[in-house]
Every structure is written in structure tokens, then in C-alpha cells.
Amino acid sequence: MSASVIFKSVAELSALLAAKSISACELMQAFAARTTAVEGRVHAFNSRDEAGALSLAAASDARRAAGQTRGPLDGIPIGFKDVIAVEGQPLTASSKMLANFISPYDATVTTKLKMAGAIPWGRLNLDEFAMGSSTENSAFGATANPWDLTRVPGGSSGGSAAAVAAGEMPVALGSDTGGSIRQPAAFCGLVGLKPTYGLVSRYGLAAFASSLDQIGTLTRTVGDAAQMLKIIAGHDARDSTSLSTVMPDYSAALPKKSRPWRIGVPKEFFGPGLDAEIGAAVQQALAFYRSAGAEITEVSLPLTAEYAIAVYYLIATAEASSNLARYDGIRYGHRARTTTDAISIYAQSRAEGFGEEVKRRIILGTHVLSSGYYDAYYLRAQKVRALIRGEFMSVFQNCDVLLSPTTPTAAFKIGEKSADPLAMYLNDIYTIGVNLAGLPGISLPCGFTTGGLPIGLQIIGQPFGEAEMLTIAHTYEQGHAWHTKYPNL
């Protein structure tokens, strides 16, 4: 049974459940068994509650038997990056600081998924507080890439990507601040969707950088991404930055094609540093679109190429230094044992509770906001950010979407870049601009390296242009079989 379901898409599983070919309990048992079998090698989970998930599966079966099913996600197990709140479950952010923290409330996305009948299946590993691109910066150990266990799954949503890629679940939630969904999706051969900033509520997502963070999904297919987005998107009165916008039916929009697409190719994203095999795979994807009737034009994003990473590390660290101030050992979280006063509670608890990368970014962000440096760093970074956004918007005057590689290289070795933060930061060079401009982006599989590692194709949409972006991605997926491959574990 298990081998036959663990690599199926949500849509396929949904159909099996609807046909009563399989019960939600059987499905849950299959994923639990698979997880038990591979988790020792993959380490995608920080924690999981198998009994709780099974009892929710039983409830789903009971609803179905009573003719009260809640729709396509009813009975589908779904993983949560360990920064998204699920009531009564741990929320560690892969940090010693929150090692024993249990969330007393549900994130808005969690509430929506529960209403849809989905089953929360485990807390997934990440780079501590979503700071990193490899999931090596976790207080609970690194996650391995299921395609090559000596390599990283990407990050920071590496646990989410690895868990889906390894067949431990069909779908997982991640969060994307600078590429943290798309890069792991590319490394693990999955579809990673980062929605427009403001489309999905951030309420219940432990913040890294508030103006950049966005919850999204890791799935096997574009269709599943559309299905998930339909459920998690929408205005939320609990998130002031969530926007009211008319939401198209992302799933229903998929097969439609109104006119020839205009696809922009940012030339700077194909320059030095791009792995040749990845460049070739993306060129083939472009050829596919051209043959499908799309109009391909080269565009230029010089400011993004030159400044996006610098701007990102100024703004993201500034916001993070303030967002993470709440982890102080006073009300919850790690508190050092040998403290004498408030100052020593802060200093020692934070010294013990945070890892190196988190400390590096808090210090950088604190400096960036300091009196005398604010104008030169933070304020200037915000101005350049506005220019970067303007650059994207002006390119979008003549393009429906932009197309590029998701990452300059395929998955790298565990430990390969961990001593060199700057090399690690550069891995996000193609994805970061999307967050700075608040745009939607998707990564989907577009081939493999000769070494058998997945390659990701990034499609960048216009603000709230998810429907068109998904349609374009879906068209590619329909013409290829990359998404049907899975790793041998």
C-alpha cells in the first residue's frame, strides 16, 4: 500500500479518498510508516504527533462516511514549517530558545486548513528562525536532501521540502523571506510557491522579517499549489498587512490561456556564477514556451542584480533584530539558570538560546538601525528597495511573467558553505528580488544535473498575478515529467 500512495499528489490522493479506495486513516498510517522508515536518514521533522494525526484522520473518515466531507483537503496530511503556529503543538523555530514552547493558538493558515479537513502532520525543521539557505542552522541538527543524503535540502524551509520529497507527506507549508520556499523546492525537485506579499495572512508565523515574510507551499505539482493557495489566501483581520483583493479560483484558472504569453528573461540572472547545466535546463524551458507560442524577450534588472542582496541583508536583519527582541527569557522560552537581574536574564538567555547565524543577524540589524547609521544603511536600503520594486514594475509593463533559474547551483554538500556566510547568502541571488518587490514567485522542477540533482525553474509573477503565473507553470508541467520522479531512499 504505502509505496503506491506516498509519492502521489494531493489531487490524486483526494480522488482516492473521494472514491473510498483508501481511507484517511490508511493514508495517515502509510505516511507515518514511511516517515518512521526514512526519518532517521532525512531528519525533516522536529516533532510529530502520530496518535493525534491518526485521530484526526479517523474524524475525517467519519465525516466522509456521514456525507459531510469538507472538500479536497479533507483527510490530507500536511506538514508545518516549525515557525507556523498550531494550537497545542510545539513551535520551536528550530531554536534552543523555543525548544519547549507550545503554541496556545492557531495561525490563520492553520485555522483555514483545519476547516478544510487537512491533518497537521508534524513540525518541520528549518534554519533557526528561518535564517539560512541550507537548514544546517538548526539547533536540532541538519536535514538531509532525500536526493543525496550528503547534500542540503536548501533552506530555510528545508524540512518542509525534504519531507515532501522523501514521501513523508504530500504537501507542506513553508515561509519565504528571501527564497526560503523556492530554493529548497528547487533543491528537492518540488513545486515551491511564494505568494504576493499580503495575499496570505502572516498571523501565527513567527516573524523573521515582517516586510518580506510570506507563507507558501511545497507540493509535488502546480495543481496542488493552486489548490492550497485557494484555501490559505485571503484577507485576515488579524494581519494588518494582509490585503483585500478579489481572489480568482486558482485551480479553475489553470487550463486557461487567454492570449500568447509575454515572458521576460532577466539577462542578469544568466550571468557568471550560474551553473552551466542549470542554465541549459532553463534555456530548454524557454524553448518549450517559445514553441508553445509565447513571446520571449530579454529584460534587464540591473539594480536587482547589483543591490538586492545588500538591501535584503540590511532590511531583513534590521527587522529581525527587533522581531526577535521578544525572545528574552522573561515570559516564555529559554531562560539561563545563573542570572541575577533583568539584564543578565536577557544577556545569558539570549547568548545560550540563539545560534551563531541568528546572533550574527541580530547584531547586524541592531547596528543598521543605530543612531548615526540609520540614514546610511536602513533608510538608504529602503530607498533602493523602492527602486528595485519600480524596476520590476517597469519590466512588467511589457511582460506577464519573468523566467529564470531558481538557484545558481544545485544542492550543495552539507558543511560546504556553512563556514562562509557570504557564499551562502549569494545562493539566494535570483530569489531575493521577488521578496523585496513583494511579488509572487514559483519554482518548479525543470530537469536534473548529470549528478542526479533536481534543477528548479523560477517564474515570477506580477503583484496578485498568481493565476497567470500558475497557469504558465502548469503548462510547462503538463509538457514534462520531472515532477513524477522521486528519490530512491
Next chain:
Amino acid sequence: MNYEAVIGLEVHVQLKTASKMFTRVAAGYGAPPNTLTDAVVLALPGALPVLNKEALDKIIKAGLMLGCTIAPVCKWDRKNYFYPDSPKNYQISQYDQPICLAGSVEIELPGVARNVMGEHKQIPLTRIHLEEDVGKLTHEAHDSLVDFNRAGTPLMEIVSEPAMHSADEAFAFLTSLRTTMVQGGISDCDMEKGQLRCDANISIRPVGETKLGVKVELKNLNSISYVRDGIALEIRRQTAVLTGGGSIVQETRQYDGEAGTSVAMRSKEMAHDYRYFPDPDLLPVQVDAAWQATIRATIPELPFDRQRRFIAQYQLPYTITAVLVPERDLGDFFEQVAQLCSHPQAAANWLVNDLRRELASGKIALTESKIRPMHIAALVDLVEQGEISMTAAKEVFNDMFQTGEAPAAIVIRKNLKQSTDSGALEQWVQSAIAANPRAVAEFLAGKEQAINAVKGAVMKASQGKANPKLVDELVRRQLLAVKP
């Protein structure tokens, strides 16, 4: 050398809102510790702030009442600092774009006598901004406890220009501000509950000097009289230092109102770098003209404006208005009475003296009392029309306060109507003249007050119900008639 003090105040006023500033948890005082909290108040991972519109409405109202310019966009900043009473370790505040700019507070200084209005002045304001309040720390022998009930309550910071020159002016500023904020429904301004808190920046300089002296920030002025006494103390302290040849150190001092002393807290060298930056969790709010107009429509008349109008429109004495106006309910009540009766001054006396006394002794609020404006108006008219005597009126008032019955009904029930039956009166007057030959003789001999004995006898015979004016008239007429 003579010195002049220069004083600026920073006043924090808690806004009276149903819920906290950025979450739906109730705001309030006196609940068991840490019960008015939620994920947002406690800054749990993933919690996000959402603005309470009522808080913004209230501060805009406060700003309009004080004549401020309202910023077209309300922007939020984070003020970053670590302190255990601050759950996020940053406070959502407004840094470079406060919602209210300029404006002023009208003050009245003490007059030359109690019944003379004092000098009025406008004290200009620099700005008013909105921020969240912090929790409350309690220090015990070995531990410190923190209660987050207060954390996240909307708090308005009002900053005056350094434009006051005496403890009396500062006292008048705070008194006037409090009255205005209470009457506008902005805050209850109960200093004991921390709803109104005041810090003062004080410096002194030789009279005639235009440059400001070194300023000292005085904290913990947690009652209105502490504001006056603390500032007066600081002015004396600084004067003594300068007179003794010393120099003032820029510092923050903590006032101890019970001991009447102050001690240095921290010097300015340890000033914080708050690392302000725009809060990315909150979008700026547009405050358009229509919104302002809606709020402007809810603004009550300012207390000093009302006082001036009461004096002009109703010819009320200053001392009466000084009691009527500071309590908005009482002033409103007076106006309702004044609409219903033709003797507003008499009505005002009833309110200021009798009604306030009964309310105070019964410890009840005006809104809870059974007395209605039409009752006072009717009572005043009964007296003015000579239907009842003043003595009877007092009795009617006390009865009315207890029962809430209409005065006319009480007069009938208690049989308090003044007698105007001249037939009976004539007889009583004749009897009284006959019974008091000596007083009659003295009066006729030119001793005016001797008439009182005769009139007293008439009143006694009537059991107090005779109309005194009528009695006086009849007694005089009959005495003159018997005069040879």
C-alpha cells in the same frame, strides 16, 4: 540674582477604550494580574498588531479639542529597548510623524481673591502622539513580578513647549488638561490608577536671559499636587545650587512626594539609542478630512469657553461657574434647568450648593440621582412665584432628592404651600399688633427693626406658611393706619 524657571511637561494620558490598542483584549484597571492578555499582549511567536480604531478616534478628538493640526497620515514606529515590563521589547509608538502637532492648553492662574477670575494663558504644545502602555513591575525582596494587564493600553503622550514659568502654571496646565480630557470622554485621568502621568523638564535662568539653562527631568509626579510641589522644590533646589556658585547637572530626578525630596536617577550620558524604525507590521493610516469632520462633530464645548458663556449668558457669578463647569454632567444639567426656568441664577445656586452636597453625602453620581432638571426648574419657580417659602423649598428639595417626586406633588403631600389668603392674614396681623403693643410703639417711634416681632408673630400664627412679602406689606399698612 533673580532667576526665572522654564518648565515643559510631558503628560501621558491613557485613552479610555473598550479594548487594547492593537488587539481585541479588554483594556481595564483592577483585574487579577495577567488576565487581560492574549498572544498579542504577551508577544507570543507569530502574534501581530491590528490597530484599534477607537484609539485613533480618541487621540484625534483630543488633538482637535486642543487645536492641534492633525497629520494626514498616521504612521507607526518601533521604539526598541529591553525592559521586563515591555513584552515585545519594543514599543509601538510614533517617532517623526506624530498624529497631532502644535495646539495649546488654556490655563487659568489663581485670581487675586477666590471670587475673582485669574489670568488666562495659552500654553503651546509641541506634539501629541499615540503609543502603547507597558506592563507593571512589582519588586519584592528577592523577585520582581510583572503584570501585563496594562500592557498595550493606548497611551497618548502630550508634550508641551517649555513655556511655563512657575509651579502654579504647571499645576494649572495639568488641571485644565485633565478637565478637558475627562469632558471630552478621552480618558478618566485618574492619577491613582495611572491614567494620567506627568514628567517635568525644568531649568532656570537669570531673569532677562533668553538662552535656556541646563534642564533636569523630574519624574514620579503622580498626583496633581505633587506636580506643583515637586516643581516648586526643583526650582528652589536649582536656585540654591546656582546661588551657591554651583552648576546644574543634566539628569533625571525622582520626586518623593511623601518625603518632599528628590533624588538623582540617571544622568543623560546613559541615554538610550531607541533605534526607531517604521513598524513593518502596520500600514500607515490615512486620516482624511471627512474622518476629522466626523470626530469634530462629537467635540463638546471646551470648559473655559463654557465658563465664559455661563457668565455672559446667565449672569452667573464666577465662583458659581467655577464649580458648575469642571464637572461636565453638572454643567449640562444646569443648562437643561436653565432652559426650563426663568431664574437660572437661583437654579445654579441649588445645583452648586444643595445638589452637590446631597450627592457628596450620598456618594452618588449625578447621573444616578433621582433629581431631574425639570424638578429643579419647578422648585425654583415655586419659590420665585411665592408659592412656597425658602424654608419649605429646602424641605421639598430634600424630599425630592430621596423620592424623585415632582416638587408640586411634595408641596401638596406635605402641605407646604404659602398662605396668601388675605382674610386669614388680616386677622393674624390684627392679633399680632394687639399682642405686641410695645413693639408697635417702638416701631411707630421710629425703630424700624421692631416690626420684626410683629411679623414673627404672624409667621408663627400661620405655621410658617404665610408669604413673608405679603405679611410685611399688611403689617406696615395696618401699623400706619393706627398711627395717630
